[in-house]
Amino acid sequence: MQLALQIEGLAKTYANGFIALRGIDLSVRDGDFFALLGPNGAGKSTAIGIICSLVNKTRGRMTIYGHDIDIDFSSAKACIGVVPQEFNFSIFETPLQVVLNQAGYYGIDRRLAHKRAEKYLTQLGLWDKRNDQNRMLSGGMKRRLMIARALIHEPRLLILDEPTAGVDIEIRHTMWEFLKKINAEGTTIILTTHYLEEAESLCRNIAIIDHGSLVENTTMKSLLRKLQRETFVLDVDQPLGDLPNDIEGLRRIDETTLEADVSRGDNLTRIFTELGTHGIVVNSMRNKSNRLEQLFIDLVRDGRESRA
Amino acid sequence: MNARYLYIAFQTIVIKEVTRFARIWQQTVLPPVITTSLYFVIFGNLIGPRIGEMQGFNYMDFIVPGLILMAVITNSYANVASSFYSAKFQRSIEEILVSPTPSWLILAGYISGGVARGICVGFVVSLVSLFFSELEVHNFVVLISVVILTSILFSLAGFTNGMLARSFDDVSIIPTFVLTPLTYLGGIFYSVKLLPEFWQNVSLGNPILYMINAFRYGFLGITDINLAWSYFIIVMFIVVLFSINLILLARGHGIRT
Numbered sequence: 001m002q003l004a005l006q007i008e009g010l011a012k013t014y015a016n017g018f019i020a021l022r023g024i025d026l027s028v029r030d031g032d033f034f035a036l037l038g039p040n041g042a043g044k045s046t047a048i049g050i051i052c053s054l055v056n057k058t059r060g061r062m063t064i065y066g067h068d069i070d071i072d073f074s075s076a077k078a079c080i081g082v083v084p085q086e087f088n089f090s091i092f093e094t095p096l097q098v099v100l101n102q103a104g105y106y107g108i109d110r111r112l113a114h115k116r117a118e119k120y121l122t123q124l125g126l127w128d129k130r131n132d133q134n135r136m137l138s139g140g141m142k143r144r145l146m147i148a149r150a151l152i153h154e155p156r157l158l159i160l161d162e163p164t165a166g167v168d169i170e171i172r173h174t175m176w177e178f179l180k181k182i183n184a185e186g187t188t189i190i191l192t193t194h195y196l197e198e199a200e201s202l203c204r205n206i207a208i209i210d211h212g213s214l215v216e217n218t219t220m221k222s223l224l225r226k227l228q229r230e231t232f233v234l235d236v237d238q239p240l241g242d243l244p245n246d247i248e249g250l251r252r253i254d255e256t257t258l259e260a261d262v263s264r265g266d267n268l269t270r271i272f273t274e275l276g277t278h279g280i281v282v283n284s285m286r287n288k289s290n291r292l293e294q295l296f297i298d299l300v301r302d303g304r305e306s307r308a
Numbered sequence: 309m310n311a312r313y314l315y316i317a318f319q320t321i322v323i324k325e326v327t328r329f330a331r332i333w334q335q336t337v338l339p340p341v342i343t344t345s346l347y348f349v350i351f352g353n354l355i356g357p358r359i360g361e362m363q364g365f366n367y368m369d370f371i372v373p374g375l376i377l378m379a380v381i382t383n384s385y386a387n388v389a390s391s392f393y394s395a396k397f398q399r400s401i402e403e404i405l406v407s408p409t410p411s412w413l414i415l416a417g418y419i420s421g422g423v424a425r426g427i428c429v430g431f432v433v434s435l436v437s438l439f440f441s442e443l444e445v446h447n448f449v450v451l452i453s454v455v456i457l458t459s460i461l462f463s464l465a466g467f468t469n470g471m472l473a474r475s476f477d478d479v480s481i482i483p484t485f486v487l488t489p490l491t492y493l494g495g496i497f498y499s500v501k502l503l504p505e506f507w508q509n510v511s512l513g514n515p516i517l518y519m520i521n522a523f524r525y526g527f528l529g530i531t532d533i534n535l536a537w538s539y540f541i542i543v544m545f546i547v548v549l550f551s552i553n554l555i556l557l558a559r560g561h562g563i564r565t
Contacts, residue, residue: 104320
């Protein structure tokens with residue numbers, strides 16, 4: 001299968017001596033929806049900056065759809081669309097000007113650029129705002145404008161650096177649906193996010209980066225299989241009363257709430273059976289924390305302990 | 309990357325730059341027109357008649373070419389320096405940097421924007437000067453070529469300033485402390501032949517002297533400096549500044565980490 005992105009030994013040391021990347025290797029397949037996760041300062045944005053030519057690498061090799069960024073930079077760059085973490089457009093221009101100018105930088109003539117601008121601004125709910133000054137847009141609109149701008153040249157690889165940061169839940173879900181749609185249409189997507197449920201629900205493959213090194217690079221399914229224990233919150237229909245405290249893996253939180261720890265290989269049926277014998281009916285159940293979140297914390301902690 | 313792509317990218321940057329200074333014409337076109345009009349009134353109309361002739365021309369006619377070129381110089385410079393620094397400050401420069409647009413084309417686009425504003429302001433100031441002086445063109449080719457080359461040169465200098473600037477203060481320091489003194493001492497208001505020999509030689513180190521004299525030749529047919537030498541100096545500065553800017557862009561000075 002063709003690779004959308006291939007990185008070999010990518011390293012970056014800033015002028016102040018800070019080592020942001022320590023020689024990472026990474027491959028993203030064509031058509032993938034790929035999550036690049038890591039705590040703040042892990043090196044994600046540096047890696048994305050290098051891919052998009054906004055950060056100069058110290059060493060390493062990188063190809064975009066087979067085009068070496070050092071040798072054939074124009075073909076490589078033409079394949080990429082980027083949505084950065086920070087707003088980076090003129091606040092005095094309008095959304096329409098922003099996307100039309102971006103199309104121009106990619107050599108797209110004005111007539112085609114207008115068609116695409118209408119298409120993407122409409123799909124992202126910004127067409128009505130196309131002639132407003134950008135400074136008048138809300139935070140969510142600004143984020144969507146950056147997505148429209150990144151798509152105007154219809155890149156094969158779209159890179160989103162925390163695209164839903166500071167966006168309300170409704171718009172976030174709308175953006176998720178939009179991203180799923182363009183991925184289904186063939187656009188490869190690399191996503192960084194701090195919302196791990198976002199990565200879990202959207203992405204098929206995942207890399208976790210910390211202190212400039214990859215600590216994990218696998219499929220989402222195989223990563224989630226590594227989860228050793230999950231905690232569920234159970235809401236019951238009546239006060240627990242004299243429920244015994246010695247049921248294995250079960251904790252009483254309050255009179256109508258329990259927490260159940262389920263280890264890998266164990267299952268919830270045993271707990272439901274035990275509760276049933278005491279006449280307790282479970283009304284609802286949810287994960288206490290996101291599954292990926294627990295794994296993420298464990299992996300980052302393990303990585304730091306092994307380095308120490 | 310074919311020629312059509314390059315043309316569209318170049319056109320986009322130029323249209324963006326022209327739209328920017330046209331949108332804020334009250335800040336970009338109007339002030340130099342008012343300032344230059346004051347020069348015409350005070351130095352030309354009020355003080356000029358008391359000074360008498362300068363190299364065979366009345367004082368107003370003598371200073372008009374220099375004042376027009378001064379407006380071209382300051383506006384070409386200011387347009388590129390402020391526009392590029394603003395793009396850097398707002399990080400909107402990243403829009404171009406992530407695209408396949410080559411560095412030389414980015415530079416050419418911004419320089420064309422600076423030239424457009426310089427010539428636009430120069431044209432308006434020339435029209436205003438017609439109220440005070442009967443301008444006649446001695447050599448149209450020299451006039452046009454000098455004004456275009458000068459605005460290219462100072463657009464390039466403005467670009468260097470925008471690249472190196474770390475704050476908005478840095479954008480205003482050079483025009484205030486370097487450009488304005490050099491312009492005033494570049495022979496707008498006097499012929500360098502009036503100066504003692506020592507100061508004449510010192511003045512020869514001022515590149516603006518060559519441009520003003522060449523431009524004045526285009527209007528009046530007089531110059532303190534050999535015309536070919538003036539062209540050589542202007543083109544040499546353009547080549548040097550263009551090269552410096554390309555190196556700065558390639559290194560990503562202040563725009564890439």
